[in-house]
Amino acid sequence: xxxxxxxxxxxxxxxxxxxxxxxxxxxxxxxxxxxxxxxxxxxxxxxxxxxxxxxxxxxxxxxxxxxxxxxxxxxxxxxxxxxxxxxxxxxxxxxxxxxxxxxxxxxxxxxxxxxxxxxxxxxxxxxxxxxxxxxxxxxxxxxxxxxxxxxxxxxxxxxxxxxxxxxxxxxxxxxxxxxxxxxxxxxxxxxxxxxxxxxxxxxxxxxxxxxxxxxxxxxxxxxxxxxxxxxxxxxxxxxxxxxxxxxxxxxxxxxxxxxxxxxxxxxxxxxxxxxxxxxxxxxxxxxxxxxxxxxxxxxxxxxxxxxxxxxxxxxxxxxxxxxxxxxxxxxxxxxxxxxxxxxxxxxxxxxxxxxxxxxxxxxxxxxxxxxxxxxxxxx
Amino acid sequence: xxxxxxxxxxxxxxxxxxxxxxxxxxxxxxxxxxxxxxxxxxxxxxxxxxxxxxxxxxxxxxxxxxxxxxxxxxxxxxxxxxxxxxxxxxxxxxxxxxxxxxxxxxxxxxxxxxxxxxxxxxxxxxxxxxxxxxx
Numbered sequence: 001x002x003x004x005x006x007x008x009x010x011x012x013x014x015x016x017x018x019x020x021x022x023x024x025x026x027x028x029x030x031x032x033x034x035x036x037x038x039x040x041x042x043x044x045x046x047x048x049x050x051x052x053x054x055x056x057x058x059x060x061x062x063x064x065x066x067x068x069x070x071x072x073x074x075x076x077x078x079x080x081x082x083x084x085x086x087x088x089x090x091x092x093x094x095x096x097x098x099x100x101x102x103x104x105x106x107x108x109x110x111x112x113x114x115x116x117x118x119x120x121x122x123x124x125x126x127x128x129x130x131x132x133x134x135x136x137x138x139x140x141x142x143x144x145x146x147x148x149x150x151x152x153x154x155x156x157x158x159x160x161x162x163x164x165x166x167x168x169x170x171x172x173x174x175x176x177x178x179x180x181x182x183x184x185x186x187x188x189x190x191x192x193x194x195x196x197x198x199x200x201x202x203x204x205x206x207x208x209x210x211x212x213x214x215x216x217x218x219x220x221x222x223x224x225x226x227x228x229x230x231x232x233x234x235x236x237x238x239x240x241x242x243x244x245x246x247x248x249x250x251x252x253x254x255x256x257x258x259x260x261x262x263x264x265x266x267x268x269x270x271x272x273x274x275x276x277x278x279x280x281x282x283x284x285x286x287x288x289x290x291x292x293x294x295x296x297x298x299x300x301x302x303x304x305x306x307x308x309x310x311x312x313x314x315x316x317x318x319x320x321x322x323x324x325x326x327x328x329x330x331x332x333x334x335x336x337x338x339x340x341x342x343x344x345x346x347x348x349x350x351x352x353x354x355x356x357x358x359x360x361x362x363x364x365x366x367x368x369x370x371x372x373x374x375x376x377x378x379x
Numbered sequence: 380x381x382x383x384x385x386x387x388x389x390x391x392x393x394x395x396x397x398x399x400x401x402x403x404x405x406x407x408x409x410x411x412x413x414x415x416x417x418x419x420x421x422x423x424x425x426x427x428x429x430x431x432x433x434x435x436x437x438x439x440x441x442x443x444x445x446x447x448x449x450x451x452x453x454x455x456x457x458x459x460x461x462x463x464x465x466x467x468x469x470x471x472x473x474x475x476x477x478x479x480x481x482x483x484x485x486x487x488x489x490x491x492x493x494x495x496x497x498x499x500x501x502x503x504x505x506x507x508x509x510x511x512x513x514x
Contacts, residue, residue: 036451036460176459181390181501 002211007153008245008344008354012337013203014150015160019196019333022161025146027189030168033143034125039176044096045072046122048080048113050371052155053101053162055240059233059332060166066329067174067188077109081116082377090121098124099169103145103158105133108374114138115378127165143169154244154354156340159237163332167192170329191326192333198323199334206338209320213302214345220272220300223248224262225339226290227276228255228283233332234276234304238339245343246352255283255290268297274339275317279307280328291315304338306331380407386504388423388497393436396506397492400478403508404485412480412512419507422465422499424472430492443468443498465498472496480510 002009045064047057057074064072073096075084080098089096098117102110105126111134114124118138126139129147136142147161168189175185217223223242227235232254239252253262255275265271273294277287291312294301301317306324309315320338325331347354356362364370382403386394396416404414418425429435446468453463476493479486487493495506 031457035456036453036463040451178459178461182458182462182499183502 002207004345004348006344006348007151009341011153011156012340016196016200018157022164023193026165026168030172033141039173042070042097043092045070046096046098047074048077049101050077050107050109052159055233055237056101056162059163062230063329064170067170077113081113086120094123098122101127101162102135103129105130105135107371110135112376154241188327192330195323195330195333206320210338210341211345213318214342217272218346218349220270223250223272225252225274226255226258228287230281231276231278234336237336238274241340241343245347245354255287258290268299271299273299274302276304278331279311288312380510382508384506388500388502388504390500392497392500394495395492396495400485400493404480407510409480409510409512410483414478414480415509416476417507418474421469424469424496425476426472426494426496427491428494429490468498
């Protein structure tokens with residue numbers, strides 16, 4: 001165990017067991033939460049949530065489309081609650097299906113978004129651990145999460161469970177709609193559960209690599225998180241964890257947009273750049289080009305991949321290996337682990353409190369007040 | 380004697396298993412007796428049917444579907460609509476067929492073949508043949 005062991009890293013080390021136990025809890029629930037009729041009724045899907053739940057939606061969106069063939073959007077809670085076009089809600093008999101994710105269920109904006117969605121005729125599936133929460137009360141159906149208590153840290157366990165619940169729903173929708181056989185669906189599920197063991201085997205390597213990177217990067221003032229398509233959610237999530245855990249300035253972008261924007265940043269040698277690039281990603285060639293030019297700019301570089309340095313043309317940098325599942329759809333369950341370790345170790349090394357400890361100027365956010373206490377407007 | 384056979388089926392596949400039946404009886408050496416063919420699955424059936432016009436299988440498939448359409452309002456919701464329909468088709472058609480063994484061969488007519496009917500698929504399947512001599 002690292003001498004910089006911290007609540008966030010302990011959450012990461014609890015993930016293998018959590019993957020296995022949560023799979024056992026959620027598989028049956030995801031199978032039965034919607035009936036055949038409800039699943040066949042789906043014409044479009046909107047995934048919504050805030051913060052980590054939004055990242056989980058980003059991770060699951062391409063999987064929903066790949067497995068179900070149903071057009072799927074990720075819409076932020078405020079966009080759904082205040083801006084989403086009314087003409088696109090309540091069509092084709094209670095469509096789109098809005099899947100709203102929030103473990104606590106108490107965020108004001110998600111509660112507002114689902115109320116508006118239902119007002120205008122959408123069907124709402126809430127994914128939450130709190131049936132009595134505003135999200136729970138304003139959902140047509142609830143996929144009930146049951147995440148065991150753990151010491152507090154920027155959401156790591158809850159993110160994995162959100163991703164898993166969405167992936168299980170996607171697998172189920174595709175199975176019921178006859179996109180593949182029940183045997184194939186079960187193989188996807190078995191592979192999902194197997195990611196617990198796959199992660200368990202790689203964690204010692206991840207720990208040492210991320211601890212060393214954190215030592216080298218702890219005094220850097222900025223960080224940039226890059227990933228495309230299937231990997232973008234992990235990059236987005238890394239940005240979020242770095243902000244929450246360390247309070248340092250961070251950015252996130254996809255590998256194409258990086259060439260249009262983020263590469264302009266000056267002081268490149270002090271800009272820690274984390275690239276998420278799995279070897280099955282259709283956008284890998286662009287990510288490899290991005291890695292090359294990050295080196296040209298002499299940026300400190302950490303690559304999170306299921307492959308090796310050779311998969312990136314031998315480009316210099318620190319490489320962290322994440323599990324390579326049999327089915328890439330299960331990649332999002334584990335590929336975020338290194339960014340949590342990195343952020344947690346840096347936070348520990350520099351003595352920074354998570355979320356600034358909700359102290360001083362940050363005290364308004366105590367107990368999640370910043371996201372719970374907001375005027376609800378439903379129209 | 381009990382023999383086990385493996386099958387890899389296709390979606391709604393019709394698999395002729397007459398040869399396995401004849402072979403199993405021959406290998407048993409039983410001249411007079413009975414034999415039972417058994418399918419241990421709940422979404423597949425066994426049927427004796429004429430092999431001579433392939434369109435006959437289309438008729439059979441269509442009639443089975445007419446009797447048990449794949450609906451989405453089945454009460455059994457644990458798996459898929461196709462699976463729910465498959466359970467009923469299997470129950471209606473049955474999972475076993477018995478044959479008389481006479482002079483070392485199964486007594487089957489010239490227009491009779493034995494078929495393993497897949498109501499789901501593709502799946503890895505199996506069936507058993509039990510042969511008993513007369514006492």
